[in-house]
Amino acid sequence: MAAIMFLGTKIIVAAINFKKFKGGKRGKMDKSCGIKHERIRYSIPTRELERRWNAVREAMKTKDLDIIIVQNNNQWLGGYVRWFTDVSAQHGYPMTVLFPADEEMTIISHGNKPLPPAPPAYALRGVKERIPVPYMRTLNFTDHMEAEEIAGILKKRNDKRVGIVSPANMPYPFLAGLKERLPEVKFVDFTDEVDEIKAVKSEDEWVFINKAIALQDKICAAMPTIIRPGIYEYEVRQRIVNILEEHGGEEQLFSISSGPIGTFAGHTWVQFQNRRIEMGDVFFAMIEVNGPGGMYGEFGRTWCLGEPNKELLKCWDIALEGAKLIAKLSKPGTKCADILDAYNNFLAEKGLPPEGRLVAHGQGYDLVERPAYRPEEKMVLKEDMNIAIHPTIMDENNYAFCCDNYRIRKDGAELLHKSPQEIIVLEY
Secondary structure, X not given: OOEXXXXXOEEEOOOOOOOOOOOOOOOOOOHHHOOOOOOOXXXXXXXXXXXXXXXXXXXXXXXXXXXXXXXXXXXXXXXXXXXXXXXXXXXOOOEEEEEEOOOOEEEEEEOOOOOOOOOOHHHOOOEEEEEEEOOOOOOHHHHHHHHHHHHHHHHHHOOOEEEEEOHHHOOHHHHHHHHHHOOOOEEEEOHHHHHHHXXXXXXXXXXXXXXXXXXXXXXXXXXXXXXXXXXXXXXXXXXXXXXXXXXXXXXXXXXXEEEEOOOOOOOOOHHHOOOEOOOOEEEEEEEOOEOOOOOEOOEEEEEEOOOOOHHHHHHHHHHHHHHHHHHHHOOOOOXXXXXXXXXXXHHHHOOOOOOOOOOEEEOOOOOOEEXXXXXXXXXXXXXXXXXXXXXXXXXXXXXXXXXXXXXXXOOEEEEOOOOOOOOEEEEO
């Protein structure tokens, strides 16, 4: 059995409680879910869906919209469809939601006879019709099919003002095809309005966010029983996936890498996770998986199979100090750009270059959602947003990535992960 040493505090791992999550299943967490089916493991309550629908319809009035169109084709960065329906698009297959101001939704997805339309009726609430269309993004001769189908629906409804939510999620042939077929229709970008509603989490949503974060903490606790000399990176991945899926995780996206202490070990894709781990190595993992019910959190730590070098510890200390600074500044009403400026000033004082990518961002059904701590972000922070903060500090030979989730409170951001914010040293 491995012992974990959190740089001065030694903890012996004897047994890890992997009690499965209870509650949150349809018909068990809340009777208002309204659906009970043996195939559905977790679901958001119907009252939460209704809260979202009502808020969106109120926002639609401000733009005088007849209907809005939402489309996604994956779960990692495809949270809009699930936010409206509690069902996610997956695996590159598009699913489009038509959300009218005056009636229930229509869903268009890939399929046709003899198969029944998807998603199954038993999984849906607030949906009046499911329309299958035999289109696929890899078959260019089907590019017109979905736009043609939806244009027919909007013409029949006589819609004149149509909101588009996240046009970046819509392929050019689809959006251009709609506009070509509906020249009399005014298309309005409605993304900001939906994002403002979506970014602040309700108590029902926090139930599932907390499950995702607790699951990631369980992975951290289990790592000393998984990482060992002689195991390959992909084998570590296999064992983590098994734990995640057994305990409710839906999509298994994470980066792992390793190397001798004093060499660079940072984010890597699955294709490059083939190294054999040995004593004297540093091991990095970023767990970006969602939990039961589909809400995301993310968590990043470094483990050492031996004593870490001073340079790695220095990088980690700066990353942790930066995370605490960002959390302290993350108060309701604050602009993300102002926090980014303060963080970049902090980096400059350390003799480091400014952050040019993304040091923190919102999360929900999307792995990355607004608000983003970028200079272009116009959304201000609000109480009850779920924020992932992850400063990255590196040099040529060391990589420190301190990643945790925080809940925006009145006085700043509250740390949610319970795992120690340390370089974790393993002894065998």
